[in-house]
Amino acid sequence: MTQVLVLIDPGTSTVTTADLASPQLPVTDLAAHRGDGIFETVLVRVNPDTREATVVSRERHFARFHSSASALDLPEPDRKLWRQAVDRLIAEAIAANPGTTEFAVRYTLSRGGDAPRGWAFTVPIEDAIVTARAEGVSAVSVDRGYDAYVGRRAPWLLLGAKTLSYAVNQAALRYAKAQGADEALFISRDGVVLEGPTANIVIRRGDHLLTPDPAAGLLAGTTQRLLFDHAGRLELKADYADLSVDDVLSADGAWFVSSVRTAVTLRALDGKSLSRDEALTREFQRIIAAG
Ligand code: PLP
16 A cells, blocks of 8 residues: 655644655654654545545544543644544545555644644555454453552543553563464453453443443543444443453453454453354444444
């Protein structure tokens, strides 16, 4: 895929196309050495006949971007400016990649140097994601190192914000891979299931979909929200719950869900096989594809 980049200047409300292969960021940008900024990654689906693009959960993403900015005391992002930037990027990506039917867009607001700075670029869907959608993933549980709901007394941990500080998440993923698993599943110090490094977990128990409460110390996922909003149509109820590893192991189905991976079956946790509900996996993927 030919990738495309736009630079967004929140100060002047301008969007300019730039070369993704050329350096764009001064080393003094606080995103670069403090991870001090926020981002969103959205899935874009392109209709092969009309070439029209759908940004999945567009408003859910922007609402979270807005609340992440507020959590970090960044200036409120201007909806019109960011929408214009994403639309322009998508139009350029479709023009540059005539056969494409799916890609992701990552948009970022950094605290910058002298002033905040934004950018957005396209990201191709990796083969590993396509395989995970079809075959599911394995995971190992890993200690998150803090108790559930710690954010209530330590809001500066920014647990509900989608910040650029992902080094811990990346380290957990490397640890999981070194154990021979595809994914990590964070567990709080006091035994509550939280999330994966880049995904929420959803389980089915009977006619209930359950997922950890974002207030427990995890990101409120747009994909989880989209699926829960459709639960009624699948004749399922949907709730937040404090789940243990045993709850996941004994579930009637479990999924890692996020914007780009969509919904992937959790096949095994800590080397133990889980029940699979592939019919529901397909329903979830269909709901997400429809945006
Ligand atoms: N949790 C974390 C830590 C994530 O990074 C992500 C997505 O990137 C998610 C959950 C899932 O969020 P969404 O469904 O909005 O992609």
